Amino acid sequence: MATAREPRPYLNPYLAGTLLGVVLFLSFFLTGGGLGASGALSHIQTGVERWFAPGHVDRVAYLAEMGGAARNPWASTGVYMLVGTLLGGLASGLVNRRARLETRKGPRISTRTRLLFAFGGGVIMAYGARMARGCTSGQALSGGAVLSVGSWMFMFAVFAGGYAVAWFARRLWI
Amino acid sequence: MAPFDVSGLSTLGSALVFGGIGFGFGAALELAGFGDTRKLAAQFYLRELTVLKVMFTAIVVAAVLVAGAVSFGLLDMSRVWVNPTFVWSELAGGLVMGVGFVLGGFCPGTSLVAAATFKVDGMLFVLGGLVGVWLFGETVGAFEPFWLSGDLGRLTIQDWLGVSTGAVVLGVVALALLAFWGAEWLERRFGGGTAPAPAIGRGRRLRLTAAAALAVAGMVLAVRGEPTAEQRWAWAPHPVHQLLAGRGAFVSPAEVVALRKDTALSVQVLDLREEHAWNLFHVGGARRVDATALSESPELRSLLEAPASTITFLVDDGEARSTAAWRWLASRGAKNVYVVEGGITRWLDLYPAPACVAEKGAGEGAGWRFAYATGEALPSSWPELERSRSFRLPCATASLEDEGEHRWPEHPFTKKVKLQVRSVVKGGCG
Numbered sequence: 064m065a066t067a068r069e070p071r072p073y074l075n076p077y078l079a080g081t082l083l084g085v086v087l088f089l090s091f092f093l094t095g096g097g098l099g100a101s102g103a104l105s106h107i108q109t110g111v112e113r114w115f116a117p118g119h120v121d122r123v124a125y126l127a128e129m130g131g132a133a134r135n136p137w138a139s140t141g142v143y144m145l146v147g148t149l150l151g152g153l154a155s156g157l158v159n160r161r162a163r164l165e166t167r168k169g170p171r172i173s174t175r176t177r178l179l180f181a182f183g184g185g186v187i188m189a190y191g192a193r194m195a196r197g198c199t200s201g202q203a204l205s206g207g208a209v210l211s212v213g214s215w216m217f218m219f220a221v222f223a224g225g226y227a228v229a230w231f232a233r234r235l236w237i
Numbered sequence: 238m239a240p241f242d243v244s245g246l247s248t249l250g251s252a253l254v255f256g257g258i259g260f261g262f263g264a265a266l267e268l269a270g271f272g273d274t275r276k277l278a279a280q281f282y283l284r285e286l287t288v289l290k291v292m293f294t295a296i297v298v299a300a301v302l303v304a305g306a307v308s309f310g311l312l313d314m315s316r317v318w319v320n321p322t323f324v325w326s327e328l329a330g331g332l333v334m335g336v337g338f339v340l341g342g343f344c345p346g347t348s349l350v351a352a353a354t355f356k357v358d359g360m361l362f363v364l365g366g367l368v369g370v371w372l373f374g375e376t377v378g379a380f381e382p383f384w385l386s387g388d389l390g391r392l393t394i395q396d397w398l399g400v401s402t403g404a405v406v407l408g409v410v411a412l413a414l415l416a417f418w419g420a421e422w423l424e425r426r427f428g429g430g431t432a433p434a435p436a437i438g439r440g441r442r443l444r445l446t447a448a449a450a451l452a453v454a455g456m457v458l459a460v461r462g463e464p465t466a467e468q469r470w471a472w473a474p475h476p477v478h479q480l481l482a483g484r485g486a487f488v489s490p491a492e493v494v495a496l497r498k499d500t501a502l503s504v505q506v507l508d509l510r511e512e513h514a515w516n517l518f519h520v521g522g523a524r525r526v527d528a529t530a531l532s533e534s535p536e537l538r539s540l541l542e543a544p545a546s547t548i549t550f551l552v553d554d555g556e557a558r559s560t561a562a563w564r565w566l567a568s569r570g571a572k573n574v575y576v577v578e579g580g581i582t583r584w585l586d587l588y589p590a591p592a593c594v595a596e597k598g599a600g601e602g603a604g605w606r607f608a609y610a611t612g613e614a615l616p617s618s619w620p621e622l623e624r625s626r627s628f629r630l631p632c633a634t635a636s637l638e639d640e641g642e643h644r645w646p647e648h649p650f651t652k653k654v655k656l657q658v659r660s661v662v663k664g665g666c667g
Contacts, residue, residue, distance in 0.1 A: 073276075076287045077417070077447065079269030080294025086261035087295055088302035092311075093254060095240030096318040098262050100346040104363075105370040112371065125374045138248060140255045147259020148346065149353040154260070155267035156354030164355040167274045167342075174357075181274075181358040184341015185348065185365020186372065188334055192345055193373035194384065195330025197320060199344035200262070202327070204292065206320035208299035210394045210405055213322030217331040224335020229281035232339050236278045 071159040087208055094140070097205020100148065101198035103141035104189060105129060110136040169236040180235060195220075239312045263350050265295075272351045274342035274358055281339050283427040286420035297413040301454045304406045308461050310472040315541050315570035324387030341365065391542065403459035410455035414448050466532070469568035477567045486563055487578040490587050490620075491648035493520075493550055497621040502656075503547045507531075509558040510581070517607040518595070520552065520584065521618035528558050532565055540571045545658045552577040552584070554604055572657045581605075587648050588620040620645050 073079070090098055109130040113120045120126045130136030156162035168177035192198040195217055197206065203221065206214020243254060269291045270276045279285035306312035338344055343351060343362045351359025377384055395405045464472070480486040497504050506523035508515055515525045530536050540549060551559035551566075551574065559576040566574050577584065585595070585605045594615065595607045613619070 073270035074268040076269060076290035077294050077444065079265060080291040081298050081447075082268065083262070083265040083291060083295035084298025084302070086258065086265055087299040088306075089261070090258045091299070091303055091317055092239045092306060093241060093258070094243045095316050097320075098258070098346070100349055101366070101370070104345060104366050105374070108367045108370045108374070111367070123374060123378070125377055140243070140251060143252045143255035144259035144262070145349065146252075147256035147261075148263035148266075148349045149259075150256070151260035151263025151265075152267040152272060152350030152353035153263075155264040156272060156350075159268075161267070161272065162354040164357065166357045167351075168358065169275070169278070177358055178361045181341050181343070181361040182365040182368075184337045184339075184343070185362035186337075186369040188337030188341055188344060188362075189366035189369025190373050191330045191333030191335075191337055193330070193370055193377075194333060195327045196323065198334070198346060199292075200346040202320055202331075204295055204299075205318075207296040208303055209317060209319045210300065210402070210409070211320045211322060212389070212392045212394055212397050213324065213327045214320050215394065216322075216324070217327045220328045220331025221335045221338065224332035225281050225338045226335070227332075228336050228339050233282065235340070236275070236342075237282050237284070 068160065070161045083204075084208075087204060090205075091209070096140075097201065097208065098144070099141055099197065099201035099205065100145060101189060101192035101201060103139065103145035105193060106136045106139045106142050107145075169234075171234055171237075177235075239306070240316055262346070263353065266347055266350045267354065271347040272354045272356060272359065274351065274356070277344075277347060278339065278342045283423050285428055286424055289420050290417060293413045293416055297410055297451060300406055300409055301451065301458065304402050304458050305454065307402070308458060308464060310464055310468060313570055319391045319393060322387075322389040322392045323385070324389065326384045326386065329383075391538065396538075401459065401462050403455075403462055407455035407459040410451050414452065417448070466565055466568065470564055473568040480567070481560075481564065484578075485653055486567070486575050487556070488550065488575045488653050489578050489648070489650035490584040491650040492652060492654060493577060494588075494620045495650070496548060496654060501546065503544070504550070505547065506550045506552055506577070509551060509553050509562060514554065514581075516610040516612060518581065518585070518590065518605070518611050518615065519613055519618065520581075521613040523552070523613070528562055531562050537566070537569060537571075540566060540574065541569065543573070545573075545656070547573060548654060548656070549574045550577050551575070553580045554582060555580045573654075575654060585617060588617040588645055590615050590617045 074082075087098055090096065106129050109120060109126050112126065113130050113136065121131045127134075129139070153162060166174045166177055168174060172180075188198075192201075195202055197203075197214075197217075199221065202214050203218040207218060243251060246254065266272070270287060271291070276285060276287050280288035303312065303314075303317070307314045334344070341348075341362050343359065345366055348359045348362035348366065352363050353359075393402075393405075395402045398405070493504070493506070496502055506520045507526045508519050508523045509526060509528045509531075510519075512525065519525070526536060531540075543549065549571075551562050553559040556576060556579065559580065563574060563576050579586070582604045585597070589595075589597075590605065590607070590611070594609070594611060595605045597603065597605050611618075616622075
């Protein structure tokens with residue numbers, strides 16, 4: 064029984080994928096670069112770190128590249144894209160009545176466990192994303208569409224890593 | 238021709254363009270259901286393969302559109318960012334991410350959408366992500382050689398396999414259709430019918446039509462192939478045509494010599510003549526390149542990716558082969574490439590070889606005839622060096638003031654070389 068408050072169903076995955084593919088193509092066509100999220104996280108982190116330890120940001124080569132000396136880590140195209148991603152997700156969530164304060168988790172774990180693992184998973188995920196020079200969107204999607212050898216290798220590595228631990232982590236999800 | 242040079246945009250313009258693309262990205266992820274961690278994690282328990290379906294569809298659709306736009310001359314692939322391949326760090330990073338994916342239930346992009354729709358787990362994941370990138374920045378110094386290992390640069394599957402782009406796209410389409418068929422089967426087998434029914438586009442006919450459309454597009458690309466040299470030249474922007482017509486790309490040997498003195502620049506001379514002509518005489522430090530090799534992958538790639546301070550000069554006996562090669566390179570988007578005006582003949586007119594070694598042939602436009610092979614042993618090969626004690630000459634000549642020392646007159650020239658900096662395009666994760 065669908066009431067007015069109930070969330071609308073999700074889009075067919077193939078249709079959603081086509082939509083995502085068109086957005087990805089437009090990104091290449093207009094800017095010459097693909098989509099991404101993890102690079103922006105790095106810029107934001109550098110920006111925050113600069114408030115507390117500007118000297119440190121200047122000294123560490125990896126950080127200085129984004130926000131050393133006169134460079135503004137916030138004024139990055141990736142950060143603009145990240146803000147757009149948040150707004151796009153929010154807009155779609157509102158329209159489809161899916162924007163509500165809640166925690167999504169597997170049936171056998173507590174909310175606290177889920178949140179702990181979400182945080183820890185975020186740490187691992189972002190660390191791996193920086194190591195691989197891109198996340199699922201920046202490497203797998205964008206590099207995959209322009210047929211980069213490394214991106215396709217990366218994609219298989221992500222699935223391999225995931226399936227390798229899935230069985231041990233099954234209590235989290237099923 | 239696209240892509241547009243976004244480096245010239247104002248902050249507001251840049252924010253609008255990239256923010257707009259991000260908006261579409263976020264909306265598409267949310268519509269696919271990627272704000273819900275259970276939908277993502279289900280991929281790893283084969284209950285629901287939405288992740289595979291959405292990602293692979295997106296990749297295939299974008300790959301077909303990108304390759305199509307390139308094939309029809311709408312998009313200049315040399316200016317599109319292709320993620321560089323670093324074999325080991327990408328494999329290791331991918332494995333680590335796979336673990337993080339299963340434990341945390343998101344990837345960075347999807348966690349943003351989850352956080353934006355007020356999912357608390359999504360917000361925690363984003364926070365964890367900020368800590369993760371911080372940790373990486375602090376620790377990468379400890380294993381930097383590993384992080385930089387296996388660097389193959391910009392390497393596409395078609396370059397790697399040596400096949401056409403269309404063939405690879407067709408292969409990717411076939412792989413995707415096979416994966417979709419397999420995913421449907423797995424969902425029926427393991428999903429137990431628990432997957433929520435999507436609202437639109439359920440019809441079997443619609444699916445088959447879409448699959449057929451993709452396959453046809455892949456085949457068209459495979460048959461159509463890459464644009465020919467003539468097509469590329471016709472699509473090249475007006476200023477490039479102007480460089481050829483207005484002879485802006487033809488640089489006097491005297492300017493080449495002046496630039497060779499500039500230690501801030503890396504000047505390379507590519508000699509397109511046959512080997513025997515090369516052996517008789519060539520410009521000092523030049524590299525002999527077969528004209529056909531220039532159109533092939535390693536040479537072309539090294540020219541397209543040359544650092545901004547590199548200037549490349551193409552040289553022939555006259556200008557025929559160098560002009561043809563220039564046209565090809567310019568239409569592929571190579572920057573800072575020029576033709577040596579008048580070729581080796583003009584070079585030797587300005588910096589003549591000793592009369593006992595070579596003499597100019599009779600008649601207009603005739604080349605120089607050498608008595609024996611000199612390679613780059615003559616001072617004429619190195620006019621920028623004022624003192625070259627190591628030259629051992631077979632005969633005393635008037636062009637040498639005294640032993641081991643020579644000076645050429647300062648030949649006047651019109652300055653034509655303008656160093657162009659390629660706009661740097663980087664992916665969102667860069």
